Amino acid sequence: MNVSMGDTFNLGWKLIAVLTGRADAALLHSYSGERRAAAKALVDFDHQWARVVGGSAGSGLQFDPATAGLPVVARAFINNLPFTCGLTIQYERSALTGETTHQALASGFEIGKRFHSAPVIRLADAKPMHLGHCIEADARFRLFLFAPAGDAGQAGGAIASLCDWLEHDAASPLRRHTATGEDVDAVIDTRAVFQQGFRALDFAAMPALLRPRVGRLGLCDYEKLFCADLTRGEDIFAMRGIDRERGCMVVVRPDQHVGHVLPLSARAALGDHFAGILRRRGAAR
Numbered sequence: 001m002n003v004s005m006g007d008t009f010n011l012g013w014k015l016i017a018v019l020t021g022r023a024d025a026a027l028l029h030s031y032s033g034e035r036r037a038a039a040k041a042l043v044d045f046d047h048q049w050a051r052v053v054g055g056s057a058g059s060g061l062q063f064d065p066a067t068a069g070l071p072v073v074a075r076a077f078i079n080n081l082p083f084t085c086g087l088t089i090q091y092e093r094s095a096l097t098g099e100t101t102h103q104a105l106a107s108g109f110e111i112g113k114r115f116h117s118a119p120v121i122r123l124a125d126a127k128p129m130h131l132g133h134c135i136e137a138d139a140r141f142r143l144f145l146f147a148p149a150g151d152a153g154q155a156g157g158a159i160a161s162l163c164d165w166l167e168h169d170a171a172s173p174l175r176r177h178t179a180t181g182e183d184v185d186a187v188i189d190t191r192a193v194f195q196q197g198f199r200a201l202d203f204a205a206m207p208a209l210l211r212p213r214v215g216r217l218g219l220c221d222y223e224k225l226f227c228a229d230l231t232r233g234e235d236i237f238a239m240r241g242i243d244r245e246r247g248c249m250v251v252v253r254p255d256q257h258v259g260h261v262l263p264l265s266a267r268a269a270l271g272d273h274f275a276g277i278l279r280r281r282g283a284a285r
Helices: 002-019 025-053 072-079 158-168 173-177 267-275
Strands: 119-122 127-130 141-146 188-194 225-228 248-252 258-262
Touching (some): 002 025, 158 173, 158 188, 173 188, 173 267
Parallel strands (some): 188 225
Antiparallel strands (some): 119 127, 119 225, 141 248, 248 258
């Protein structure tokens, strides 16, 4: 069932992108290429699992030493939890999945694998939550900006400068792929995560792109700014191996797989990545 849901999620956003004119029909060809490998992994897993349950797995299986002393079936189940949770499927390099050149900037967000959530604090109301829970199945891309050390969203900082470029520069993927009259986050939803605690940050002083007026009534979106959960010791920067000094950008596809990891300064590379997937805004309907 888990793999079938992944099949549907993978194909669904691509159909939406093509049918709404955001992407060319060639995007649909990526479905079989990506999901065939997932289907093979399922068959291989079921073959191994059947042998474990049937008692004929032998002694060649590799287990985590932490499960020593448990029955073989229990050890095999625990050992394969990442697979059953959908965290081992990794899409190969393609127009949708970038090179791993900058993977070290966020080692815990492996390119091609499903976005592995972690606890954060929502800045607007100091609510503890999981970052992954703010991603809805609405066919939008997510662009997560992880702030470098000392960046509190202030003018001239890395996050503010990047947000200004994203919002106003003609080369920005937000400007290229969002049709006139659409909300700024209609295609690419930009959010930011800071290293400081929420008391050290000023929501009202954050870049306008992270406090956009959206929807028919033009209401402020308060759910695009987050910070590390320092009080519970669940620091997303430490948990997901994010470079504290440099920060990074993490592109998350609409099916919640990581599409790319880039430095905050890699504006051209970010634009090229989206240009390989989406049409220019003039082609959108």
